Amino acid sequence: MKKMLFSLLLIGAMFASQIVVAAADLEVNTPAISAIKGSMQSRHAQLAPHYASGAVGLTNDGMVAVRDANAVPLKDRASLNGVVAAENADRTKLYKEIATANGHPEWQAEIQSTFATRWIDKAQGGWWVQGAGGWTKK
Amino acid sequence: MKNWSIALVLACALPACVTINIYFPAAAAEKAADKIIDDVWQLKNGAEKPSANTVEPQ
Numbered sequence: 291m292k293k294m295l296f297s298l299l300l301i302g303a304m305f306a307s308q309i310v311v312a313a314a315d316l317e318v319n320t321p322a323i324s325a326i327k328g329s330m331q332s333r334h335a336q337l338a339p340h341y342a343s344g345a346v347g348l349t350n351d352g353m354v355a356v357r358d359a360n361a362v363p364l365k366d367r368a369s370l371n372g373v374v375a376a377e378n379a380d381r382t383k384l385y386k387e388i389a390t391a392n393g394h395p396e397w398q399a400e401i402q403s404t405f406a407t408r409w410i411d412k413a414q415g416g417w418w419v420q421g422a423g424g425w426t427k428k
Numbered sequence: 429m430k431n432w433s434i435a436l437v438l439a440c441a442l443p444a445c446v447t448i449n450i451y452f453p454a455a456a457a458e459k460a461a462d463k464i465i466d467d468v469w470q471l472k473n474g475a476e477k478p479s480a481n482t483v484e485p486q
Contacts, residue, residue, distance in 0.1 A: 293431040316460040330468045388460065400452045408461040412471065
């Protein structure tokens, strides 16, 4: 009887741990993630006009890309490329950091594709987003 | 003795169920993505100031 009770307790504990795992949120409040977020937040002021003009679009893999370089004056194109490259570097770091902060580096690709959908869903009207069939204006 | 073997079998089998939960938590990831995107794009500026110290509702 005692052993029966013990095994029941064991089973109960295992189910409880399962529920805890299932209900857990992803950890996104680490210093590294906050730093990347801050850097992206301040860069957004530079990127927002380019999203609106269509010079830069949101790709379907959770990145940004120069979609129409003609939308910016020739002299500004180099800096545009720089901003896009910096943003993509931060995004890659962000996805990687979230995966490692949660103890699953192998989740990076899935986190990236989750973000890809959410960036596009939350994009403002008029911004260009990449769908399966190419660029579309939201 | 029989109880023990049952307990042993379950003890071996149940961690396998737990392993299933190690699969990617899509809903939690979506929630995390929304939170970060709102902060980066400052989409919820009026309602609440984004803060690193915000207590998450469980």
